[in-house]
Amino acid sequence: MNExxxxxxxxxxxxxxxxxxxxxxxxSALRVVKTDDxxxxxxxxxxPIYYYVSICPHCYYAAPEIIFDKISxxxxxxxxxxxQAFKSSIDFWGExxxxxxxxxxxxxxxxxxxxxxxxxxxxxxxIRLAWLYRMNxxxxxxxxxxxxxxxxxxxxFSSESFPIGGLSRAGVMYLIGELYxxxxxxxxxxxxxxxxxxxxxxxxxxxxxxxxxxxxxxxREAIKRSSDSLSI
Ligand SMILES: [Zn+2]
Numbered sequence: 001m002n003e004x005x006x007x008x009x010x011x012x013x014x015x016x017x018x019x020x021x022x023x024x025x026x027x028s029a030l031r032v033v034k035t036d037d038x039x040x041x042x043x044x045x046x047x048p049i050y051y052y053v054s055i056c057p058h059c060y061y062a063a064p065e066i067i068f069d070k071i072s073x074x075x076x077x078x079x080x081x082x083x084q085a086f087k088s089s090i091d092f093w094g095e096x097x098x099x100x101x102x103x104x105x106x107x108x109x110x111x112x113x114x115x116x117x118x119x120x121x122x123x124x125x126x127i128r129l130a131w132l133y134r135m136n137x138x139x140x141x142x143x144x145x146x147x148x149x150x151x152x153x154x155x156x157f158s159s160e161s162f163p164i165g166g167l168s169r170a171g172v173m174y175l176i177g178e179l180y181x182x183x184x185x186x187x188x189x190x191x192x193x194x195x196x197x198x199x200x201x202x203x204x205x206x207x208x209x210x211x212x213x214x215x216x217x218x219x220r221e222a223i224k225r226s227s228d229s230l231s232i
Contacts, residue, residue: 001023001094001095004026004028004029005025005026005029005045005046006024006025006026006029006046006095007023007024007026008021008022008024009021009024010022011054011068013056013059014061014068014069014071014076015056015059015061015071015076015079015080015083016056016059016061018056018057018058018059020056020057020058021093022051022065022093023051023093023095023096024051025046025048025051029045029046030043030045030046030048031043031044031045036131036134037178037215038127038146038175038178038179038182039175040127040131040134042135047101047132047135049101049105049128049131049132050096050098050100050101050104051096051101052064052065052104052105052108052125052128053104053105053107053108055092055093055104055107057092057093059083059086060083060086060087060088060107061083061111062107062108062110062111063108063111063115064108064121064124064125067117067121075116075117078114078115078116079111079114079115082110082111082114088103090103092104098132098136101132102132102133105125105128105132106129108125109122109125109126109129112125118160119152119153119155119159120152120153120156120160120164120165123149123153123156123164123165124149124165126145126146126148126152127145127146127149127153127179129141130142130143130144130145130146133145143183146182146183149179150179150180150183153172153175153176154176156172157172157173157176167208168201168202168204168205168208169199169201170196170199170201170202170205170208170209170212171196171205173192173193173195173196173199174192174193174196174208174211174212174215176192177190177191177192177193177195177196177212177215177219178193180192181193181215181219186219186222186223186226187223189215189219190219190220190223193212193216193219194216196208196212197209197212197213197216
């Protein structure tokens, strides 16, 4: 283990009460080199998405660290039988490769769906999967999980309180619009981003405000170009 990059944290599993160590990345090791318009960060060394999902080595309970311990009696009751038959030869507890990170996110989605967590949690897992596939130039899988993230963010938008995944109401509207843009649905993307630009909460977020205005004019241009080419 590279001690400048990682450290270990002892954890007790809330499902089976087994104890284990999680590999954690030191904040000082994170270097963002680029960010895409849907907030996908690229890192020069280690990628924190690889370690976003914590997994118990005894029962394979998996969840983002922020909700790993926050599990109700009813959620435990739903999860226990669903995990009973699960076995894997994958080592989730050392330094994770791209392939192991992908499986960890999928296991996280499975457990969150069984638990019936808020949709925003599942949206956050799906968008991270899409980002990892993007970084690996796997376009078909990226597109599939962006579509999944979009569905879950839309459900979360209409049923959960803000902030959602660290984003305000205007921030979520911008992200939904940006995901529609990436799915090729330009008119719906423009509608969501217009709503973000007009939302009073955007004034207190200069970064989102700037991004939303830039994407609003980019999408308008793209729509104009496609209607011009149709009329030739
Ligand atoms: Zn466990």
